[in-house]
Amino acid sequence: MIGPELGVTQPGMTIVCGDSHTSTHGAFGTIAFGIGTSQVEQVLATQCLLLSRPKKMRINVDGELQKGVLSKDIILYIISQLTAAGGTGYFIEYAGSAIRNLSMEGRMTICNMSIEMGARGGMIAPDQITFDYVEGREFAPKGTDFDQAKAYWSTLYSDNDAVFDKEYHYRAEEIEPMLTYGTNPGMGIRINDAIPTVSGDQGEASFKKALNYMGLSSGDKLLGHPIDYVFIGSCTNSRIEDLRLVAEFVKGKKVAENVNAMVVPGSQQVRNQARSEGLDQILTEAGFDFREAGCSACLGMNEDKVPSGQYCVSTSNRNFEGRQGPGARTILASPLMAAATAIEGKIVDIRKYL
Amino acid sequence: MGKTLFEKVWDAHVVDRVDGGMEVLYIDKHLIHEVTSPQAFQGLRDRQIAVARPQKTLATADHNVPTKDQHLPIKEALSRLQVEKLVENCDEFGVTLYGLGAPIRASYT
Amino acid sequence: MEKIELLKSSCIPLPIEDVDTDQIIPARFLKATTKEGFGQNLFRDWRYHSNDTPKEDFILNNSIYSGSILVAGKNFGCGSSREHAAWSLYDFGIRVVISSFFADIFQGNALNNGLLPITVDDAFLDHLFQEIEKDPRVQVEVSVPDQTVRISSTGQVRSFDLDPYKKLCLINGYDDIDYLLSIKEKIEQFEFSKI
Known part of the structure; x- marks a missing residue:
């Protein structure tokens, strides 16, 4: 950063x-x-x-x-x-x-x-x-x-x-808004696609293991799926442009009650810039926890972790098993998709707002 | 034959070629952080050598830092130790350390 | 770096594919500032329950299997670049990993630590797994100079690829830093030519 x-x-x-x-x-x-x-x-x-x-x-x-x-x-x-x-x-x-x-x-x-x-x-x-x-x-x-x-x-x-x-x-x-459904970043679908089926070849066992970990099934759509956590941050998406987009979208809206939503700037400079533009206030008023800079919930190494079994729409880069904490279920997405999900408490298509 | 972007940059940094095909690539900027550097600094100490180009090396602590109350010492002992080790190593080897904004030095010295 | 030239040992079989470095050593155990001691957390979440009691069915908890050779399914070591994965295997006592495919960064990290990754074809790997299943004490002989791996019980031999420079390093216990320090003048000339 x-x-x-x-x-x-x-x-x-x-x-x-x-x-x-x-x-x-x-x-x-x-x-x-x-x-x-x-x-x-x-x-x-x-x-x-x-x-x-x-x-x-x-x-x-x-x-x-x-x-x-x-x-x-x-x-x-x-x-x-x-x-x-x-x-x-x-x-x-x-x-x-x-x-x-x-x-x-x-x-x-x-x-x-x-x-x-x-x-x-x-x-x-x-x-x-x-x-x-x-x-x-x-x-x-x-x-x-x-x-x-x-x-x-x-x-x-x-x-x-x-x-x-x-x-x-x-x-x-x-290209449509994208989401991941599995336990590696290659397991991604467009918002309106259903989770695919893999059968017959060697990959079947690990594919099933991934879906089992995520609590999802082939044929399911992610649209409308309830979410517990939203994490906007990491070296992938925590720059000032990301924060501006999120703030613009959530301004005057409220984070859903079932969602714990966090914004973590990638650096202190981004954080200061966000504050000077008043983005911190917009985000806080909308119900986001506006944190200090760091890697945060991207890798389960510091204090920021997602509890076992809970779903987190995250702007980070890896959805490996246990990456955001033991048992945590990570769905990777863009900052706009994450923001809209935080507001609705479930996965939505950001394009319906535009 | 023309070159790709990658080849133009790579070729401009090749110092030497080794039998078998490996190449020695010169590095312009080396960024280090607290998780993957302590053992490397220890390696230098064991060999009794210095950091070759401290002015091309830039350190920061990011993986372990909490995102709340950064002005306070990190609560978890191992995380704190790893960040403290980076501060020590940077001091000893003359590498500039950039905090993520928190006054890392002030907290630990 | 410790030399590795010839090795004869029984094997620990891990017939699982796509073993990533987060499974070899989870991020929460990356907080040490030395290279030692990672062996106790090798495959931590497969090896132990969350209350730290051993999972009886995991291979490392089965005393029938021992030795300094790990035999693993394809795409071993994918994911994060953490060298801690190689250190934890080495610290546990592993000196050779045999698989049919290795992730690129893991392979480099392993070689830099005197841990030899040997890539063999699927048929040989299957055969080796079968032989270990028949007799957990079956011996496997590895020769770095000859670039061969041999199963004692059946006499089956495979040769493996190894970069000639890396081979020299393993046999002599040299590492890349020794080499790079030896060409210091060339590096300085290069820097000078850039100014």
Whole structure:
């Protein structure tokens, strides 16, 4: 979260961290990925890593997004198509008009979840939107240095005759608000789809185990399903743009009585910005618990956990068994879908409000 | 043949190639946090070496921090220890630590 | 890093697919600041009830099975990049994991800790599971120099792939940091050329 805010993250860089969601920085046209602790030690000791080169994949999303469909829906849709192992061994480039039209915040959400397909990381070619975001930040180059840097950054795109090992094309119009129903991020459906059936092959046992854990069945729809918790936060969706969208939507509305709803900004800077815009007040009045910054309920490591058996619509990135606390049932969604769910106390289609 | 975005950035950072195909990649920025770094700092201590480029290293504590009452010490002992360890390591090795906003240093020193 | 060259041991069979690192070591046990001691929480939620009593039916609680080789179903080690997964296996006493497919980051983490992941074909894996079921004390011999794994009872042998550099590291107990420190000058030259 803080890398981009401080202007530390710049196009063309290599950035690593002992966290698999480091891929977020790929939104700036950087090679960014998560590493193990031995590799943390390698970089501390030598500023270098010994690696084998990953294969190259490009995912193109072209066209216009429907109203109420956010970048989170794009990436959940892509993962649902490619499965949680579909990117293993690859480094992904996201391209196409629907990606280019996204803000930096939206692009970060996309790149953040690259690892959920098994990919080493994901990146997006830098453009004017990127340059405008970086310019003026604390650690960004200044004056003529910036112009020089920008001239180099402008050369960072895939050449027309560049070759990818794998390439996919999707239409933005096909993407609807997305939800996950299982215990890995690849188990996702569009809001109006029913939970699929898997039978016959080897995956059947683990598919059944996942649905059993979630208390759901093949053929069910998630629309209308009652929810106990709503978590808006994590490195996937806790930037100021996410908080603005949520606040705008919930303004003057009330969180349903059966829902425990929490908003956790990704950094102190986001929190301060939200407060200066009065978003904290709107959220609190609507019945959200507006917390201080952190990873929070995304990984069941700190005090914020979801009780066993309860359903949580979450803007985070992993719906593994026990991820939000032992027995917790996580449904991944966009911040707008999470906000609408908090208000109604059950899963709704955000588009009915628009 | 043209290059992909990935290849342009990767190739600009290759320091060396090893027999068998692995490559040595130079890292511009290294972000560290409290959960996956303590054993790495201990490794440096065991080898008696310093952080090579502290100015390219940036630390923050995020995974363990509570989202309530951040001005108070973390209640859970192990979480608190891990965050304290990061503060100590950053001091010892000259790495800049960014709190998530809470005055982490003030709370523990 | 400890060397690993030749190993002969009985096996612990875990015929489950897609074992993720959250199951190998749950996030709540990642709070230690050393690499030791993770073995006691290896497969914690499969191994123990929530009141900390052992689950009798889990393989690690069955004294028939022992040894330093874990034999597991395909896609072992998927999920989070936590190296704690490799540490917990190593700390428990495991030195070799045999499966038909490994997740990429786990494989790298394992090799960096002297824990050898061996990828074999499905048929050999099935055969090995059967042999262990017949005789839990069946010995398996691993040779890193020859890149072979052999089941003593049937004499079946498979060779496995191993990056030549990584092979050297395992046999000599070198790790990547030793190598990277040895090319310090090259790294400095690279930095200089970038300015």
